[in-house]
Amino acid sequence: MDFFVDHAVAFALVCALVAILYGILLTWWLLTRPAGSERMQEISRAVQEGAAAYLRKQYRTIAVVAIAPFLLLGFYDKLGWGAAFGFLIGALLSASAGFIGMNVAVRSNARTAEAAREGLQPAFRVAFRAGSVTGLLVVGLGLLGVAGYYWILTGWLGNTPESAVDDLLGLAFGGSLISVFARLGGGIYTKAADVGADLVGKIEAGIPEDDPRNPAVIADNVGDNVGDCAGMAADLFETYAVTAVAVMLLGIKFSGTSLWLFPLALGGVSILASVIGTLLTRVGKGQNAIINALYRSVLVATVLSAAGFIPVVMAYDGGLFSFWNLYGSALIGLGVTFLLVAITEYYTGTRWRPVKQIARASQTGHATNIIAGLAVGMQATALPVIVIATGIVGAYYVAGHALYGIGVAVMAQLSMTGLIVALDAYGPVTDNAGGIAEMADLPEAVRGITDRLDAVGNTTKAVTKGYAIGSAGLAALILFDSYTTGLHDQGLTVLFSLDNPWVIAGLFIGGLMPFLFASLAMQAVGRVGGQVVEEVRRQFRENPGIMDRTARPDYSQAIGIVTGSAIKEMLAPALIPIVIPIVVGIIKPEMLGGLLIGTIVTGLFLAIAMTSGGGAWDNAKKTIEDGLYGGKGSEAHAAAVTGDTVGDPYKDTAGPAINPMIKIANIVAILIIPVIVSIHG
Secondary structure, X not given: OOHHXXXXXXXXXXXHHHHHHHHHHHHHXXXXXOOOOHHHHHHHHHHHHHHHHHHHHHHHHHHHHHHHHHHHHHXXXXXXXXXXXXXXXXXXXXXXXXXXXHHHHHHHHHHHHHHOOOOHHHHHHHHHHHHHHHHHHHHHHHHHHHHHHHHHHHHHOOOOHHHHHHHHHHHHHHHHHHHHHHHHHHHHHHHHHHHHHHHHHHHHHOOOOOOOOOOOHHHHHHHHHHHHHHHHHHHHHHHHHHXXXXXXXXXXXXXXXXXXXHHHHHHHHHHHHHHHHHHOXXXXXXXXXXXXXXXXXXXXXXXXXXXXXXXXHHHHOEOOEOHHHHHHHHHHHHHHHHHHXXXXXXXXXXXXXXXXXXXXXXXXXXXXXXXXXXXXXXXXXXXXXXXXXXXXXXXXXXXXXOHHHHHHHHHXXXXXXXXXXXXXXXXXXXXXHHHHHHHOOOOHHHXXXXXXXXXXXXXXXXXXHHHHHHHHHHHHHHHHHHHHHHHHHOOOOOOOOOXXXXXXXXXXXXXXXXXXXXXXXXXXXXXXXXXXXXXXXHHHHHOHHHOOOOOOOOHHHHHHHHHHHHHHHHHHHHHHHHHHHHHHHHHOHHHHHHHHHHHHHHHHHXXXXXXXXXXXXXXXXXXXXXXXXXXXXXXXXXXXXXXXXXXXXXXXXXXXXXXXXXXXXXXXXXXOHHHHHHHHO
């Protein structure tokens, strides 16, 4: 059993490479599938070119922004070049996970539509394997980055484990910076294009979704990929890497043990379990066959991970923690994952009461649809927060009154990231496949299959966001402890007491941050979406041949608008979790501690309400489009489209971007500890 102690880093690196190599194998398999007719390939190429152009421009902008933190980390003697180069590694790996995964997804959309000619199972196989590439790259590159950089620092450069783990904070910061920009930029892009396309196409012109006459339709399809594929990949890469580093920071405090390596071994085991889970995914029969197949793969991987954790825990038990201290905490983390997935499925799935309530409310108009959707979003916060709170208390006591138990729980939870991201990335592939089927005039039977796949994709995307947000709350709690103990370790004793007015002031400012952040993101979607609306109206007005199909719209104009505007609009909100903690920390360290807790609490509630409410609005629209309450063109449908349009920036821009915002605020707080100590010490 000592293998997992003596060779934890090597084991983690091997498992990371297994995930990456399996992702490459899946990519080869996908690219050998038939890509359909020339028209289908033409549409797919347009989406590929638009997505690649956006990401290139986004990453160039981020690269310029990243110069300042790289130099500040490197030249500041309390941090140094180890943290600076870690920052670059984290940023590059996060960007790579999103970019490669998205490129596979945009090449799989036409292949999914073509496979749908043969039936549901072949189309599902292509879409899910395309999503699996992104998921496996996220965990593979995440574990490779953390374990590999730790190995370089300790093995090649001869640093102590304590110094190496401190430098890993730079890697976490790099991943977080990319994540917050990717989430914001991709979210603004996808929802501005979607809102613009829907408002003019569906409501004003009365044409179907994905109708090739809509000048914004290609931009909409591009947005699905840069938001839900590249953006989510960067988001969960950051969550995975940051959590691993945070738990290593906790473990390094226990002298005479190797507990800081424990999260690396857990991550390696779950990667192997996730690979097996993807291999065992098959669609059965019945109305819920697709969603059941996806959840079955998660369940298989969870059970295998629980079994695989046993020898790892046996290697680290004894001394400070017993077997059940560690294994019980890990099981709690897996249980939290299962419950968060189930709860989010309940609030956003088409077969459950909340979505049906919103659809029913659409019969009486736009206002009642909005009221019902807001109510569902607010209610959807209750059970996840109870689960998270129970998990925090349970892991703490199971581990013998130790915060390390919470760290083990959240690492076990995030060890399932590979499959959870696969569920998310499956969504844009099926959405684009449906769009290609519509634009290429494929038979109704094909569109029927892609619509079934896409309806499930809406739910899995919501589930992934709920999972990411829940894990962010737990990970941020670990990071908060690293801030408080970091101050103490550097000679500054600070008490975070509720009778301290600075702590209370910090709580209020921290509570404000997610709301301010979300409002700026929502306004950005509104502004850019308005530009798309004007462009689509202009083309319909100036080129009447578009509607009678004698002329083709200029798709490039809408793509150009959202590409340029989304990049500009993402900058202001992205500065909030960087600038405000620095300013507050300089004013008073107690105030910054209060800020971090305030941000975690309100951010968790707001993010869950937005993502679950938005997902429920979207699927309520889907149920009406499937024939409920008059179907497409009815008054209920018009109200549902309005609700979906409001919910779009909720669930795909502001809500999920709060997740990296919470953690980047905590990481910035840890990184500026030397500055705070020099001012207030």
